[in-house]
Amino acid sequence: MIEVKNLVKRFEGFTALDGLSITVPTGAVYGLVGPNGAGKSTLIRHLAGIYRQDGGEVLADGEPIFDNPAVKRKIAYIPDEIFYYTQATVLDMMRFMREVYPSFDAACFEKLGEAFALDTKRPMRKLSKGQQKQAAFWLALSQRPQIVVLDEPVDGLDPVMRRQVWSLLLSDVAERGTTVLVSSHNLRELEDVCDHVGIMNRGKMLLEHSLSELQDNVVKIQLAFAEDTALPDDLTILHQSRTGRLQQLILRGRADETSARLALLNPLFLDVLPLSLEEIFIYELGGAEHEVKDIVL
């Protein structure tokens, strides 16, 4: 379990994380989403034990992460920008990791080799960016970590390899109850793999929910009336568009309750549509980002 409580991080007076709290339950796959500059990488570097916080707590299984080798051994981290020692090959990195992480499993490394078509004797810097990412996944999974922290992990991977790494990661979660936190701007990708989602913006958590809760909180409805009909004004409409008679509404609330209320208005047509994570993200962030859109040049 990962717990972050009121985390504050400042860079030369700029507040990158502003009292941020998040909880990732054991065995969860938690997707962290947010626009560029939201503070995702900064948060993740605290979870990897790289940054010391200016305030608040950063805990793994109840223990502080920073400067705590016993806790850091349980954590695998794949950074957004991958770094390897210049001359190091995959095999060199494997030997290095084996020394650093007691849980590193050489047999597992062997076995996973089938999934990754990489030349283990080539210096890493001669591998493509995508191949370096593959190597990072290979090494991270072989570490047999209890917690996996991934910063935009599938950037640079081809579609086949993306599916491959998600499948390896999710089967690890299923078999060993690994806890995963993954940041991405690719919401569609997170939708398929995550069971929890946190949306952050400007160093704060905007909302944090399980995916099913999120989908229960916002609803997309298409409806048409025979004549102009006013909607009840206590409904919270996040977005409204119209094509002829057909209206599309994004509303806050539960699908069953909201559609039952609208059905009372006797529409000609009423349908509840599935909402993608991307739509939830856009409409939840809509308010917070409003000032950006209002800038007039």
Ligand code: ADP
């Ligand atoms: P994200 O990963 O969500 O795109 P980051 O965590 O990288 O965002 O950055 C959050 C904010 O903190 C940005 O405004 C960024 O400019 C600032 N920031 C990040 N790292 C540093 C640093 N080392 N020094 C100064 N400012 C930083």
Ligand code: MG
């Ligand atoms: Mg980042």
